[in-house]
Amino acid sequence: MPLIVETRGPFQMVRLPSNKQKSSTYQHALERTVRRALKAAPQFADGGAGAVVLVAPEDYDLSDYGEILTRIVSTNNEDFYRSDSGLLYLWASDSEAKVLKSFDKEFQSNHRVIVITETRQNLPALIKVATDAVIDLQAITPQDFRAACKVVLKLRMSLRQARQAFRFPSELVWAALRPGRAMDEVLSRLEHASDHLQRPHPAVPPTLSKMHGYGEAKAWGLQLAGDLKDWRNGSIAWSDIDSGILLSGPPGVGKTVFARALAHECGVSLVATSLGQWQSKGHLGDLLKAMRTDFAKARQLSPSIIFVDEMDSFGDRSTFRSDNADYSIQVVNALLECLDGLGDREGVIVVGATNHPSRIDPAIVRSGRLDHHVAIPVPSADDRVQILAQLASCTVPSALIQPIKLATEGMTGADLAKAVRAGRRAARKNRRQFEMADIIPFLPTTVPVEGEFRRMAAVHEAGHTVVGLALGCGEYLGTVVPHHVVAGSTETTFGIAHFRFPEFEKRDRQAYLDRIAITLGGIAAEELWLGSFGDGGGGGKSSDLAVATRLATLMETSLGMGSTLRYSEAFNDKELEALRRCNSRLRQRIDATLAEQFARAKTILEGRQVSASKFISELVSTGFLTPEIQEHAVESSNIEVTVYS
Template sequence: MDTAFKDNLDQYINKLQRIAIRLNGVRGAHPLRIGREGAAIAMRSARLFLSYCALVSLVRRNIELISEPFCVALVIIPVGWQLTDVKEAAKIILKDEKVRFYIHPETKSRRGWDIDPAEELIFGKLIIFATEGSPVHEDFELAATMRDRLRTCDVRHLRALAKLRGCGDISDNQAALIAEQPSERMEAIFRIGQPACRAALRLTELGPLRPVAEEVKHLDLSKGFGEAGDWAQELKKDLQDWRDGKLPWSDVDKGCLLYGPPGTGKTRFAAALAAECGMHLEATSISRWQSSKDGHLGDMLKAMYKAFAAARENTPCLLFLDEFDSIGDRSKFVSSYADYSIQIVNGLLECLDGIEGREGVVVVGACNHPERIDPALVRSGRLEKHIHFPLPDAQGRAQILGFHLPSLAEHPSLKEIAAKLPGKSGADLERLSRDARRVARRERRSVTIDDVRGKVEPLPILSEGYQLRVSIHEAGHALIAHALLVGHVERVEIFDNSENFATDIDAHGLTVMRYPSVPFQTRWEMLNRITFHLAGAAAEEVVYSDRSTAASGAGQSDFAIATEIAVEMVTRWGFGKSPYYLPGSINTSNPGELWRDHRLRAEVGEILQTEYARARDMLSGLKQTLVAFATELARHKRLQGDQLEKLWPVPSAPGDTEARNANRH
């Protein structure tokens, strides 16, 4: 910039206002009047405006080098400044030039760079933006014809921005303090029409507002993880023995499949497992492989091989593969893309136990639907250990909340809150903790138990009418289970959400069963199980001539379980109208495919309708007992042991006759 421009602030502001017009994309034959419209146009973004000003200065300092037809410019951006803003500003300045802009990654993995500089260096003009202090690929350093540091937040730029936005004057000290702030804070400091000096004063009073890195917290794998925690401790010991030369790698578990509903903490467990065992963590997913380059077969296989190669280079290593069920099953691929998918599965099999081996690499896969995975991938020697990750119970929920809220971990009310959150996943509880911390942070104080309570949505309290209806529903389940000898009814409960709360599952009522352990099931026993699951809705129809949504609407609802049993009867056990069984002929993990199979749908529908009618007919004959049972349940909220024995129908009841007939089949 020339001397006169430096010495004259008003002239400098005029210059920036002309820049602002370009920033806003205004096009026209006549320039806008500065006083009336210039400020509004300039204030599209405070941090973009400052990036633009700093980049203009950098370009002027290096104009001769940047003007060369072949130029590789390495621009170093101060920490705390967004590289994307600088890149956008560069596009505005050099919009008429054929220039390639590239944001350099801030870190590299232990195995090296994941980028290929040759893909960028083919361009004649290349501008690379890198964060100060972060490593830069050696090839970019070698090819650079220009290297300069971006001087953001020049005092003159800040004062000009303040005047353009109507933020008043700022002193040298205030400007220096503002210049130390990260770019994200500029919008708050230079709010249109608000004094920037006030924001600077608050910065002085509050001290540094940069987030302070919290002490790294580690999950205690010995608590709340059940079978997974036990396996983690065994693996840790085996790995240590392998390191010490006391145990051959052939005796160490090669892999594990973690499966369960979303949000239960499978990914977090894998990361904690790697830390606990002192292993390098290499985390990826099937979709990340798929999105590599153009997603062609060669690209995906290359990404897959690269992940396993990286794991072998960093042994001992835990290779975590998320979304493992999306790899599929070779027997269920549709013809349109079967070749592609089969080669992906074959490639993964080769990686898991190929000729190169994988000593020192433990593979952990995570998924929601294990039944969709090719059986060859989860047999012994591959992902041989299978661990179910269910939704956490009351104790597990308390431990998760305590992990995310360590200052409240020993607070007695935290367990009470956790007990009233059935059905919540680990991710749900993490979000609840985050919301509670946000409330405390905004008020600049420590988080309290009331902050947690305030973020828990209150459960609807059930009126006496609703309680009786739920009692009718659960009584239907219990009576049919007892009559058909489905299993032993241990207890029956309802929850009013006032004095009684569900702690195991998110439900208004519960019938807890203990099923007998049998070597196999008969057709009639499977039908009895279906009748039992449909009995709750049937009981409502018997008493109210209508049924509610209590029996459906979720993956583990009464109707869902009954349907799954009926589908298995037809497709797996040959209990349909024809005793055929052809492995792989039906993809039971694809609900859409099942729905389109008209023959299967008809057979399953007939089974469900027949068993629903049977449950309704049995309960119609037991209506007096049904109502008496429900009345007692509504009064006591929980029935078990001797309380139940007094409520079962006498031997002459129609249900007993039905049970005797059932057991003769």
């Protein structure tokens, strides 16, 4: 029995309108785009077995495609729910585990399957392999609009009139269409309605100086803009300009947007490309020709920036082991030739981007090529507010600043842009001007950290803080217990104690033991002052117990700080866990180290209960503890903070 599953919420049956219902003009136009896209999967389009993925255009609601896709996927026109077919909606916010569970459970055995998704980015590899094709749906064109009006409304228009109508907001266009209404009247109504709306300005890419959240990359770009100006004036030579950079960062932080803004800031042309674009041209010879053509184009447009996305897709020649090794090596070598060819040609800046800098061939990032590497971080709270204001072209009301900061924790620029688009869409549906408050329903929900749980979080973080200060480890920067956290986030933290450690410092056995004691200080405080500790110290690779266990294991296995001087190459968690499982004596030594440092942390805390109590009260009430507040609390409690060795 087939199901229609919406992975945004609990799995459930979704009843769609009867396919006997007369199709609207919009639905007919939308169906034309689907039928056109399915030509890329001819067997499926002809009614044969298969599974395809359709990627919806930006700003299109997946649910709008429901009735259309139900008719297309079903081979039983009488009752979709009795046919051997399936339809899966996949939203960008869905987790991979959730999507795979739904796909595996409901659709693997079906005769015909359609998966429709908001984006390619969250499409699991398993679905890519299991389906016959991944196809991009196009937005409705003026030609689709014209044909749909002719079929549904018997409304005739010229292509020029159709294109003229498409200048107006789409919701107004579809609303203006009525049976018996002439196209001239439709256009007149649209013109009149638009006079009362705030028309959006044409999209002009912002300059880098007006962008937010790019950190060191922005500083580099502004320096480049100044250097190019000096080069044009003859003040400096081209050899003095840093003409190659590699940008890295998680998906969505805006590496492509950065390249556009950089070109605008510098006042130069931009050639944006990627290995995927070059591969789409055909076989190896076509790929190499396309690559060299783009680099030649950048030289012709000099001064210019050539932006090469997904640099990690070239791979590292030392890791090529398959039958395609010769092919891949030729591609990397050709890229190196293009990069070297720029050495004696002035006016071309190369900007590469990647999500995985460690996977790039070392020759690509050696001196003289893309030797400057800058990581673009996820934007800070203040940057997120500024980015939203820029995307929405309106100020953020003071009452919304703090809620937005809390709700957008961990969000990238792409995530914020998606929220703004959703807010604009909601405002259009309600036939009113967009306001910043319109994006709030499309941001993650926050929940308060309060009551008994808040006190437990404060005790835990105070434990880390007191032990760290007592041992004199690193520079204390402060402690935070948030008042709200994002519900359901895998990155949610209920508090953190900040200690900054020097990049280069003496790290002997005692230093590692001190780190372990600090890490276990949180659960030690919970057990000491609450009677037992909760699950906040474990449960993940970055948890306190995971960090402490990792340090204790490394001391024994590769650092020579345990019972032997034997070295082991095991370094990552999986390898270290394998060693622990197969060596009972190693487990015993690690357990002993952890138990000793846990007891040591409790001893330290027992001697500092007055100052710790002040820390806890401060964290419960205000949510933060600064070095200045900490020093005042210690002084007022008349307790000397000593260093344990």
